[in-house]
Amino acid sequence: MNTRRRERIIDEVEAASWLEDGMTIAIGQPTPMALVRQIIRRGLKNLTVVDAGFSLDLLIAAGCVRKVITYYAGGGFGIPVMPAFRHAAELGEIEIWECEEGILCAGLQAAAQLLPFLPWRGGVGTSLPEVNPDLKVFTDPIKGETLLAVPPIKPDIALLHAATADMYGNVQHYGGPGWIDLFMYRAADRTVVQVERVISNEQVRADPWKTTIPAADAIVRAPFGAHPFYSRGFYVQDNEHLREYSSLSSDFAAGRTEGMTMYLERYCRRPPTHADYLEEIGIKRLLSLHEY
Amino acid sequence: MNTRRRERIIDEVEAASWLEDGMTIAIGQPTPMALVRQIIRRGLKNLTVVDAGFSLDLLIAAGCVRKVITYYAGGGFGIPVMPAFRHAAELGEIEIWECEEGILCAGLQAAAQLLPFLPWRGGVGTSLPEVNPDLKVFTDPIKGETLLAVPPIKPDIALLHAATADMYGNVQHYGGPGWIDLFMYRAADRTVVQVERVISNEQVRADPWKTTIPAADAIVRAPFGAHPFYSRGFYVQDNEHLREYSSLSSDFAAGRTEGMTMYLERYCRRPPTHADYLEEIGIKRLLSLHEY
Amino acid sequence: MDDYSIPELMAVCLARDLRDGELLRVGVATPVAEAAVRLAHLTHGPNMELVFLGARMNVAHLDTIPMPAFGWDSRAVRWAESYSDTGHRFDRLKDWSNSVFFIGGIQVDPFGNTNLIGVGSDFRRLRFRGPGSVGTATLSTHVGRYYIVLNNHNRRLFVEKCDYISAYGWGSGGADARSRIGIPGGGPKYCITPLCVMDFAEDSKRMRLKSLHPGVKLETVKQATGFELLVPDILPTTEPPSAQELQILRTRVDPSGRLRRG
């Protein structure tokens, strides 16, 4: 008989061992980059990813992705569309399950509530049901209105980043969770959350309303784990690093692949752990990303 | 041009002036009793109430209610069903829109999301769609499963109780909001929240995730406003008072109406303000209801 | 060891059937179920999670988990680690297969369907108006299993057919009674009363005696039940509380003796 409460802290290598080729993986915001890099390090293939922006682009460039469930692949830094995503999409190398923020929420919530669909009005009149035939236009059974029926979007695993958690998987954010993170958590079979800091269970119980994810399956310690993105309450985005990536990604899409190969090698594949990655970035750069 | 931000604090008399005979009123948990007593004081009639337990019973006994949207009218103190509710229901004096917690959530959420219905599985196989024909059994358009279609439940106004709010209507609870309160807030045309204490806007901004209701239409200062119920972080339930009420209510249902008439007169109709009600209860009793 | 009350026996019996790691949802005014989850948490459930008033907690580290100092006391949130489903009670039904629930009723039929709506043929003029369904239609649809826990055992309660069904158990019977209408939860496992424990036959899902409480006669149960109960060839006696179980129950769960008086 196990007489103690089970602790849920594991490292990023063990967390990534839960993943397999072909799985559906939801990636939250701010991006759990330590886990994303671990996916690339493991060389996973044929993933379906529910993702947006930079991490989506990086996973595509690294060859991990077969299918994308996304509402946005914009870039920033004057790049309206992430280059590796755009390139792969235009060549038909990835399949795109076209959706939109409200539709994505409805699909994740349908999965969370074990419903075969949820109705949604946003998207009626648009091309979305035409380019994504899984979205069915239907007539509601009560008032006869025209709506979209959104089927469940059911990730095998959700990978999220947060400020803090206790050793039992109670996650508390600073400054709120990413807008889609709780939907991903509710819909996914399992949830792994990387955190800046592990706090005591007593700290969690001092403010239980702050607990945003009550029972993550695993917690991974990952200080600076969202780098090059921000983590509210800890550090801001590393714009210099992201600008550099954007330029490499544009080159990659244009057939000049060397820079991207080096980036993936240097930052994702070679460092055996997250700590080694941080060493590569350098403590000076990291400390320069202070919040205020 | 108004150059200042509008403040939203009003008193309970002004709040009750927003109500009219025949309206649909959602009443949260813990119960906003200062506002409920004000409804009785005003002698409102033919209300449809989304409510449960004690306040539902009291409003029925006071003759304010025509229709009840409820999932639970239990009592406590060994009384499985609230007496005035039971009596009025058995005589057919009130109409009951029979539902259940999950169905109530779905109906309120449909209203909040401007959807003609939301699907729900809980209730399939039960008598609920038979006793409440507004709940339609239908076949889902994607997988052909049998579900209930729950139509919108749309209150004209939600009356809620909370720990604190700032003068701009940002509400923060201690120990979480009542389980149904946020659904009521999202579905109702307007929301009035009575609070134990008004706090500064700076206090709100120090922890914005704690804000449970971002823009209540009005805030009513009502210390001890949930009495005889609890208010987390402030006081516990006044069991003595509730036990006394339960006995009066049972007498009332059995035709011995005098005690209830006196109760309504003494606690609801005669005190012109919430402060006068508290005077009637007495400061000693109130201070004895400390939390720890 | 026969110095125990019937509610104590029922609580111990339920506690033994709860497994570590489960999420236990306890409804209003069910002291036997409340005691059962606390007892199980202390004896063999360090990874159980208890949900009271929407507050989710693990309190195995407490020396005592008294009643009613929490449960239906608003101060229960003192121990909370979070609110069930982040304040949005039905947002994570997917995970409810790991949840356990306890249900009451004003009528129960041979297939474990239960009624909290009322008694009488005309819904607009019920002979007895019940309290309403609370969350039981949704809970009974989704939880991994549930227990029907009753404080009485008589023919008004155990009826051939409920006037209304507020929680679907095994419908009109059959092992596929739930799956054929797409209901995912595991359904009622046991029905426990002051007289006996009943389960549901594997094939027909009709209610069947499982054990008689010490001192109770089969004939008594049959006469108190308004439909024909299946009776197995071997009918054991409900195993009484052990000395250790009783000690934990009385000193750490129910020191004020609520269940002893009940």
Next chain:
Amino acid sequence: MDDYSIPELMAVCLARDLRDGELLRVGVATPVAEAAVRLAHLTHGPNMELVFLGARMNVAHLDTIPMPAFGWDSRAVRWAESYSDTGHRFDRLKDWSNSVFFIGGIQVDPFGNTNLIGVGSDFRRLRFRGPGSVGTATLSTHVGRYYIVLNNHNRRLFVEKCDYISAYGWGSGGADARSRIGIPGGGPKYCITPLCVMDFAEDSKRMRLKSLHPGVKLETVKQATGFELLVPDILPTTEPPSAQELQILRTRVDPSGRLRRG
């Protein structure tokens, strides 16, 4: 007063149309709209609420509301009073009739339908893959009104027919283009570009010139638009920023001069 940039003119023009008490939702990478809501908040919107990155705030009390120190900087939450819809972004669509939004596009048609999906006849092999719809399908369905804000004005952008529609504006036209398919929001009000402001004719809901920016010729706009624009009999010039507006914009909203360079 002609010392202003085109983005400054556009921001001032939008700001004037925003009303106190409205909730302003600004999407990613739209500096003109970001500046507009801040300017309006300071000049005539003490009860406006601004939503950036899900953080809802009222910051009229601040001396300056600089860009980009918030908006797309995660530190924006410093000023938050709550998260939009308590972290559940689409739980209160009912109230979105009081919301205003700003939308971009890679194609816009005569009825204000917009495309963020891509260009090309084969969706599986687009000639240009766009960024995706973000939240615009839902926003354009529910907000009280929205503005189409574009940094360019050319025939690739203004097309007779979008290859794909990601946000439904006025469909195929007519005053009932939205109501007849049950879409509650008020639809696109203006389309603003570096050349002009356009609205939608009351009856046909076809795009119509409303004003030309100072110095812009009608012929220039016509040639840069891939469909026939309605032109009113009286075609005014867009009113330039006042000295006061420019001063507030430059000293309190955009001190670093992002819009001047743009």
